[in-house]
Amino acid sequence: MPAEEKRLYPFKLCRQGTRLHGQVALADLPDMLSVLSSDQGAVTYDLACDVDDEGIARVRLHIAAELSLLCQRCLQPLVWSVDGVTLLSPVRTDVAQQQWSASYEPLQVSETGAVLLVDLLAEELWLAMPQLPRHTTACVVQTDDPAIAGTASEEPGPFAVLRQLRLQP
Numbered sequence: 001m002p003a004e005e006k007r008l009y010p011f012k013l014c015r016q017g018t019r020l021h022g023q024v025a026l027a028d029l030p031d032m033l034s035v036l037s038s039d040q041g042a043v044t045y046d047l048a049c050d051v052d053d054e055g056i057a058r059v060r061l062h063i064a065a066e067l068s069l070l071c072q073r074c075l076q077p078l079v080w081s082v083d084g085v086t087l088l089s090p091v092r093t094d095v096a097q098q099q100w101s102a103s104y105e106p107l108q109v110s111e112t113g114a115v116l117l118v119d120l121l122a123e124e125l126w127l128a129m130p131q132l133p134r135h136t137t138a139c140v141v142q143t144d145d146p147a148i149a150g151t152a153s154e155e156p157g158p159f160a161v162l163r164q165l166r167l168q169p
């Protein structure tokens with residue numbers, strides 16, 4: 001079954017104590033390519049479903065991905081590493097009042113109790129992404145010099161550093 005059609009039933013998975021893991025291409029996630037500078041890569045997920053001591057369905061979701069974003073300062077690519085765990089509890093959108101625990105983030109499921117795996121992964125990635133991605137180290141100076149172009153990594157190469165020094169008044 002293609003990843004984008006994979007449907008999960010979290011309440012059922014929790015009752016059964018199911019654990020699921022795998023990988024989905026970033027290109028298969030809805031709306032994701034609009035913010036990525038490359039359609040390469042994948043998100044790795046691990047879903048551990050069970051019921052907590054109070055009888056609440058609980059989903060422990062671990063996601064890991066390397067996202068190619070654009071630095072909003074120098075407009076060069078930057079790699080943003082996502083590696084995090086979220087504790088979720090399924091919530092049916094058609095049920096107004098239900099048992100709720102502040103320990104979990106809501107995991108919206110349909111009237112039939114289903115959620116698309118790609119929707120779940122995309123939402124978690126959106127939450128893990130910075131609103132204004134920027135290089136954490138100094139941005140590489142823009143240049144037309146082919147000897148320097150292409151060093152747009154997070155670590156400026158020695159030539160870029162030299163050029164920065166030369167550009168200073």
Ligand SMILES: [Zn+2]
Pocket residue numbers: 071072073074075076134135138139140
């Ligand atoms: Zn930058």
